[in-house]
Amino acid sequence: MSQPDPKRVNTDDDAPYELIYWPIIPGRGEFVRLAFEEAGVPYSDIAQNTEKGFNAVKNLTATDNIGDEHNPPALAPPALKHGDLLISQTPNILLYVAPRIGLAPKEGNGLYHLNEIVLTILDGLVIELHDTHHPIAISLYYEDQKEESKRKSKYFIKDRLPKYFKYMQRVLDAKTSGEGPWLYGDSLTYADLVLFQAVDGTKFAFPKSIEALKKSGEYDGVFKLYDAVKERPNISKYLQSDRRREYSEGIWRYYPELEEE
Amino acid sequence: MSQPDPKRVNTDDDAPYELIYWPIIPGRGEFVRLAFEEAGVPYSDIAQNTEKGFNAVKNLTATDNIGDEHNPPALAPPALKHGDLLISQTPNILLYVAPRIGLAPKEGNGLYHLNEIVLTILDGLVIELHDTHHPIAISLYYEDQKEESKRKSKYFIKDRLPKYFKYMQRVLDAKTSGEGPWLYGDSLTYADLVLFQAVDGTKFAFPKSIEALKKSGEYDGVFKLYDAVKERPNISKYLQSDRRREYSEGIWRYYPELEEE
Numbered sequence: 032m033s034q035p036d037p038k039r040v041n042t043d044d045d046a047p048y049e050l051i052y053w054p055i056i057p058g059r060g061e062f063v064r065l066a067f068e069e070a071g072v073p074y075s076d077i078a079q080n081t082e083k084g085f086n087a088v089k090n091l092t093a094t095d096n097i098g099d100e101h102n103p104p105a106l107a108p109p110a111l112k113h114g115d116l117l118i119s120q121t122p123n124i125l126l127y128v129a130p131r132i133g134l135a136p137k138e139g140n141g142l143y144h145l146n147e148i149v150l151t152i153l154d155g156l157v158i159e160l161h162d163t164h165h166p167i168a169i170s171l172y173y174e175d176q177k178e179e180s181k182r183k184s185k186y187f188i189k190d191r192l193p194k195y196f197k198y199m200q201r202v203l204d205a206k207t208s209g210e211g212p213w214l215y216g217d218s219l220t221y222a223d224l225v226l227f228q229a230v231d232g233t234k235f236a237f238p239k240s241i242e243a244l245k246k247s248g249e250y251d252g253v254f255k256l257y258d259a260v261k262e263r264p265n266i267s268k269y270l271q272s273d274r275r276r277e278y279s280e281g282i283w284r285y286y287p288e289l290e291e292e
Numbered sequence: 293m294s295q296p297d298p299k300r301v302n303t304d305d306d307a308p309y310e311l312i313y314w315p316i317i318p319g320r321g322e323f324v325r326l327a328f329e330e331a332g333v334p335y336s337d338i339a340q341n342t343e344k345g346f347n348a349v350k351n352l353t354a355t356d357n358i359g360d361e362h363n364p365p366a367l368a369p370p371a372l373k374h375g376d377l378l379i380s381q382t383p384n385i386l387l388y389v390a391p392r393i394g395l396a397p398k399e400g401n402g403l404y405h406l407n408e409i410v411l412t413i414l415d416g417l418v419i420e421l422h423d424t425h426h427p428i429a430i431s432l433y434y435e436d437q438k439e440e441s442k443r444k445s446k447y448f449i450k451d452r453l454p455k456y457f458k459y460m461q462r463v464l465d466a467k468t469s470g471e472g473p474w475l476y477g478d479s480l481t482y483a484d485l486v487l488f489q490a491v492d493g494t495k496f497a498f499p500k501s502i503e504a505l506k507k508s509g510e511y512d513g514v515f516k517l518y519d520a521v522k523e524r525p526n527i528s529k530y531l532q533s534d535r536r537r538e539y540s541e542g543i544w545r546y547y548p549e550l551e552e553e
Contacts, residue, residue: 099467195367205365
């Protein structure tokens with residue numbers, strides 16, 4: 032075997048972007064969809080409409096998958112195929128795509144700041160929210176870990192949710208956030224889309240808690256940014272299309288008992 | 293406020309690397325330390341020896357921290373200061389540092405594959421391991437969530453640990469892993485250091501489970517890589533130095549009852 036030469040992997044800009052993710056649910060694939068939708072860049076969401084696409088997701092998760100000549104195997108979807116390149120892990124896909132489609136600076140160190148914000152939201156808030164309904168094991172049904180879910184949710188609502196909202200508000204209060212409603216600089220970046228989706232999903236799962244955070248008046252910047260993303264022409268069209276799936280299973284689930292006192 | 297210009301932030305290569313992390317424990321800072329140690333690149337671990345350094349960590353985590361003129365605030369350590377640039381989130385710090393110190397390719401798409409592997413280990417395996425002793429809330433003592441910890445650990449040992457070991461072994465079986473023991477290409481990268489530390493910490497927390505995985509013979513590549521990193525001259529010297537801290541609190545803890553049948 033010879034050393035893989037990453038420069039050899041063809042990713043010319045004309046190659047189509049193909050998202051490999053479970054169909055029907057928004058899930059983690061949604062962060063990737065929102066980036067392409069906002070940028071108005073064509074992409075195929077390959078599992079939505081074809082059996083072949085669905086099989087691509089299944090093959091990706093097969094326990095005997097060892098990748099191909101250009102790419103190591105992924106542990107889980109979403110993955111993105113661009114020419115011969117296949118990459119996985121949501122923050123990594125966004126890191127690759129965003130500078131190419133105008134949602135992050137192409138040079139300089141701004142991308143590290145954006146990646147830092149995105150990792151805090153995606154691998155912090157989003158993972159913790161998921162774990163409110165699966166605190167013990169993802170191989171168990173919610174019903175079989177309901178008591179632990181209730182206990183975890185109590186602390187999530189009391190401690191963790193305000194902690195993340197306070198963090199997002201502080202990023203907006205920082206000097207690195209510019210004139211507009213955006214997290215970083217004077218124009219929308221992919222970090223803003225990540226914040227939007229994280230807040231939107233949390234609103235579905237814990238509506239009363241989000242309403243309470245909004246009423247507190249302490250996170251006005253966060254909610255203003257949420258609205259500003261929602262009103263972007265391309266995002267607004269997307270949210271009304273049938274490409275935007277309904278919340279159901281997956282990360283964001285609504286179990287009213289998790290929000291009870 | 294004007295738009296931050298990321299190119300303006302001074303990070304010339306002569307600037308010192310300063311790690312901002314809690315002293316005494318290995319913790320997440322350890323992944324960053326190992327990279328500098330392997331590369332033989334000087335860095336200061338500012339909280340280890342000075343009160344001023346310790347205050348820098350405390351200031352970083354202050355809930356009224358809104359960053360500075362160049363940088364947004366971080367939610368939590370580790371952070372890395374390099375010239376005027378301050379960045380946080382372990383996989384992000386490594387993404388910035390590794391190509392600069394010879395532990396990742398400087399160009400091409402290989403860095404996205406490395407980042408994908410690192411995110412899977414760091415924001416997958418390491419977070420899940422941490423949650424085995426804090427499944428309900430990090431604001432509670434272990435003793436106050438011990439029953440849930442036992443239940444979660446059972447599934448972690450049975451399902452999750454083998455899943456991650458199988459994933460790491462598959463990456464080693466992939467065509468993108470070269471001749472040597474390394475995860476990607478023919479030479480050591482920062483992903484190998486991340487695997488080493490994740491396995492080493494897991495071995496401390498769940499010694500019997502790691503021994504069983506080793507004996508199964510199914511993950512020989514993973515254990516060979518672990519040994520190969522441990523024997524690197526710079527790493528070997530580091531592990532014997534007093535800069536390498538003992539495991540105690542933090543992510544990797546040893547509670548024998550979590551490994552009982």
